[in-house]
Amino acid sequence: MNDPLINQLKRDGQELDRLAEKRLAQGVYVKPPWEKQSEKSSLHRSWLWAVAASVIFTAGLLYTSIHTNQRNSATNLQPVNQALIIMDEQMKMPLHNEQQAIIEDLKMLKDRFLSI
Amino acid sequence: MTDSELIKKAQKGVTGCFSQLVARYQVRLYSYLLARCHNPFDADDVLQETFINAYQYLNSYNPKWAFSTWLFTIARRLLQQLDKTYFIPVDTVQLTSNENTATLEIEQDNIWRLIKKHVAADCYDALWLYYKEDADIKNVAFILNKSQSWVKTNLHRSKIKLREIFELRHLMETL
Structure with a gap:
């Protein structure tokens, strides 16, 4: 374009572009919020992943510990059960003896009645 | 992209x-x-x-x-x-x-600084968008929320005014 006015408009406009570029390079404005948001979201996402991983890990630990406990308890309970049965027998023994004594008494009474 | x-x-x-x-x-x-x-x-x-x-x-x-x-x-x-x-x-x-x-x-002699002194804000924007940004009349009208004929008329008037100032400045410089 040969119009000197328009040429100057463009040239001085470019001069302002250079000034703007210089100021932007000096970091005239604070970090844009959309970048902060993206950082925040990625940080948030990493937190979510960490929480999810820890939940899965804890669940796995719980499962394995419960599973092994169940297996162990099945084998470990055998002597305990036996001890319980013995204890039960020992506890019931006096009752059993008394029952036997009563039965014996009744038998004796029956014999005496029959002999009369 | x-x-x-x-x-x-x-x-x-x-x-x-x-x-x-x-x-x-x-x-x-x-x-x-x-x-x-x-x-x-x-x-x-x-x-x-x-x-x-x-x-x-x-x-x-x-x-x-x-x-x-x-x-x-x-x-x-x-x-x-x-x-x-x-x-x-x-x-x-x-x-x-x-x-x-x-x-x-x-710069003191930057023409845009001069335009700002002598031209209304809407006309300044029209000049900037048309000559600096190379936007067409339709886009300039949309940005300024004016009619296309308003943009054409005011670009023409602003240019005449600027030319006068521009010539006057050149005259002053040569003196």
């Missing part, structure tokens, strides 16, 4: 794409604001606000218009709000760097 591709991705939440758009347009927008605002701090604020608004309302962007057209429309609306808040004489425009004490000044 084209603007429309970047916009589509940014609309889907890819924030890196919006940063690329910012990098593409920030110099053009900032040079307009530096010359147009009363002080560089206002230019910083309006630049920031423009991109924040663009980011927030990206889903309402109409691809019928260029992205730069939309950005300038937002920036102009913010400038109009700012202009209502205070009036400072144009010649006090001085750019001071935030980073150091060195003073950056728009």
Whole structure:
């Protein structure tokens, strides 16, 4: 374009572009919020992943510990059960003896009645 | 990647794409604001606000218009709000760097500084968009929210006025 006015408009406009570029390079404005948001979201996402991983890990630990406990308890309970049965027998023994004594008494009474 | 591709991705939440758009347009927008605002701090604020608004309302962007057209429309609306808040004489425009004490000044003989002194804000914007940004009449009219005939008439009138000033300055320099 040969119009000197328009040429100057463009040239001085470019001069302002250079000034703007210089100021932007000096970091005239604070970090844009959309970048902060993206950082925040990625940080948030990493937190979510960490929480999810820890939940899965804890669940796995719980499962394995419960599973092994169940297996162990099945084998470990055998002597305990036996001890319980013995204890039960020992506890019931006096009752059993008394029952036997009563039965014996009744038998004796029956014999005496029959002999009369 | 084209603007429309970047916009589509940014609309889907890819924030890196919006940063690329910012990098593409920030110099053009900032040079307009530096010359147009009363002080560089206002230019910083309006630049920031423009991109924040663009980011927030990206889903309402109409691809019928260029992205730069939309950005300038937002920036102009913010400038109009700012202009209502205070009036400072144009010649006090001085750019001071935030980073150091060195003073950056728009050259005294920069024609845009001269235009700002002698032409109304709407005409200044029309001249900037048409001659500096190479926007067509339709886009300039959209940004300024004026009719195309208004833009044509005022561009013509502003040019006549500028030519007079320009010639007068040349005359003064030669004397």
